[in-house]
Amino acid sequence: xxxxxxxxxxxxxxxxxxxxxxxxxxxxxxSAWAQQGGWNKQAFDSKSMADAVKALGGAQPVESKDIxxxxxxxxxxxxxxxxxxxxxxxxxQNIALLIEKNPNILxxxxxxxxxxxxxxxxxxxxxxxxxxxxxxxGGDGKFYYASxxxxxxxxxxxx
Amino acid sequence: MADPMKIxxxxxxxxxxxxxLMAHEMETGQRKDASGKxxxxxxxxxxxxxxxxKTVMSAEWGTAVSKNPFLSFRFSGGKPGDxxxxxxxxxxxxxxxxxxxxx
Numbered sequence: 001x002x003x004x005x006x007x008x009x010x011x012x013x014x015x016x017x018x019x020x021x022x023x024x025x026x027x028x029x030x031s032a033w034a035q036q037g038g039w040n041k042q043a044f045d046s047k048s049m050a051d052a053v054k055a056l057g058g059a060q061p062v063e064s065k066d067i068x069x070x071x072x073x074x075x076x077x078x079x080x081x082x083x084x085x086x087x088x089x090x091x092x093q094n095i096a097l098l099i100e101k102n103p104n105i106l107x108x109x110x111x112x113x114x115x116x117x118x119x120x121x122x123x124x125x126x127x128x129x130x131x132x133x134x135x136x137x138g139g140d141g142k143f144y145y146a147s148x149x150x151x152x153x154x155x156x157x158x159x
Numbered sequence: 160m161a162d163p164m165k166i167x168x169x170x171x172x173x174x175x176x177x178x179x180l181m182a183h184e185m186e187t188g189q190r191k192d193a194s195g196k197x198x199x200x201x202x203x204x205x206x207x208x209x210x211x212x213k214t215v216m217s218a219e220w221g222t223a224v225s226k227n228p229f230l231s232f233r234f235s236g237g238k239p240g241d242x243x244x245x246x247x248x249x250x251x252x253x254x255x256x257x258x259x260x261x262x
């Protein structure tokens with residue numbers, strides 16, 4: 001009798017703790033979002049280059065030969081397409097990688113502090129053959145870009 | 160808890176070249192599972208690298224970065240024996256920090 005009552009109590013206590021843990025778990029992402037002021041949601045929701053540039057605080061990017069995009073011309077697997085972006089624009093502050101035909105155009109935005117080379121190498125997913133744009137914010141606060149078409153044989157969005 | 164990152168920091172001339180491989184699903188939120196339900200997005204949003212307390216790279220990522228992301232960059236000033244620390248934060252608020260010694 002006694003022992004079964006204890007078990008019931010234990011069960012209730014356990015559920016209570018679990019409930020609390022779940023509640024904590026539910027609230028945690030909320031506060032984490034709030035803390036991450038560093039993630040530019042507007043920019044990552046952009047569908048066009050103009051919107052993305054605007055969300056990143058610029059306007060009217062100018063095409064530049066001082067930005068180089070190194071990548072395969074034909075990517076067999078769109079899930080992993082390697083890109084190297086280098087900029088020779090003085091005091092490059094930011095390098096962003098945009099993929100025109102992805103559901104959201106902005107793939108990544110790199111902030112280049114002083115002392116770090118304006119050079120990044122990463123791998124991204126591409127839904128289909130598309131123009132890829134490297135967008136650079138120069139020391140003068142202006143935006144520059146270069147683009148390149150990459151053909152994708154197999155899309156990166158999975159089945 | 161996520162798996163550790165693989166970090167390699169090596170001198171390349173007078174600069175330090177850092178290469179990082181992170182273990183993360185990078186789910187886009189576009190894919191559907193077998194029953195047609197959308198798999199929610201789960202991806203790394205912020206990556207920060209520091210050397211001697213100075214930020215040498217910070218990045219914001221969207222869902223288009225590949226699964227198990229790779230990142231490489233170079234910075235000046237580091238010397239062998241110095242430590243490079245890398246931290247990522249994903250959209251669930253999960254974090255991971257790993258450290259490597261410059262070789």
